[in-house]
Amino acid sequence: MEKMIYLDHAATSWPKPPAVGEAMMHALEFAGANPGRGSHRMAVQASRVLFETRKEIAKLFAVNNPNDISFGSNTTEALNLAIQGALRQGDHVIATMAEHNSVRRPLEFLRMQGKIEVDYVPVDASGVIELKKMEHMFRKNTRLVVCTHSSNLLGSILPIGEIAQLCRKHGSILLVDAAQSAGILPIDVQQLGIDMLAFPGHKGLLGPQGTGGLYIAPELDIQPLLHGGTGSQSEALEQPKVRPDRYEAGTPNTVGIAGLGAGVKHVLGMTPSRIYQHEWQLTQRIMEGLSSIKGIRMLGPDIGQPRTGLVSFVVEGYDAAQLAFRLDRNYGIAVRSGFHCTPLAHESAGTTGTGAVRASVGYNSTQGQVDQLIRAVTELTKVN
Known part of the structure; x- marks a missing residue:
């Protein structure tokens, strides 16, 4: 080229940083088995790759328990898990006019099915949101507020901490789309009051495409998006309750997650x-x-x-x-x-x-x- x-x-x-490709090649050669699906050394090594990356991401976002981070293929999958897993019949959702289609389309899909109602808070041409308008939109049944951390068109940074305060006041869950902020803006999920954080692996975290994930606060239980094999509680009919298995059905992208871990280490170093x-x-x-x-x-x-x-x-x-x-x-x-x-x-x-x-x-x-x-x-x- x-x-x-x-x-x-x-x-x-x-x-990507050279270490990303190196980590992926090492995982392909030495951790190529299915994590959590066997006790032989390569399966154990594959499990270790996932856990070590979880720990690095937990460090980046100030997450207390790395198992509260679930891996997926991208931010879109993480947002679908959060939105579809948290919402119930008759719920009301507040989002903003700065949202990406990875937020808007899942919400509109549920709205057109007659399951939820949605309101979008206006932003001005500079991407500034009016918090007073947002507060007036809250209802008794407002279960979820979805907010991008930074607009992928305008570059504006939304006041997540202040939005979180409104959510606490009204008893709503806050889901943040960190597609443009993860690895670029400091994010402390505890300090900011974020209940769920959807993030990409391939943007600011410098990992490969096909990686991403969702942080879910420990006190919050949402329904899984995928159902299937997890390597744990295989005798049960339902998805296991234990995290992160509850939200990670099927064989994970171990090689990609190894690269993601290297990318996050690079971000933490810088x-x-x-x-x-x-x-x-x-x-x-x-x-x-x-x-x-x-x-x-x-x-x-x-x-x-x-x-x-x-x-x-x-x-x-x-x-x-x-x-x-x-x-x-x-x-x-x-x-x-x-x-x-x-x-x-x-x-x-x-x-x-x-x-x-x-x-x-x-x-x-x-x-x-x-x-x-x-x-x-x-x-x-x-x-x-």
């Missing part, structure tokens, strides 16, 4: 605070550089305000998809265009008719790369 300037980290981080600061400085550089382009509009928080490592923008008179295509073909710069699986956020930003171009940086992005992006967009918008 030709040398690429990769600015699509909001979709998946790349390249620290999310340092990663955030690095990415924030790069986004400020992008915004300052693009601000001189005629007709450009950048979405989300203004320059100088907190945001995660992405900048979405539109240029008047220019097609977002064509601009992203030319960045790739002419300059070797990978960005994303379109609607980013978040139509409600585009509605808030006023870009439902155009979509947007999104450039997103990562732990390994450089000033030189973002400067090349600025030059490329400047040149393309001049000649088109």
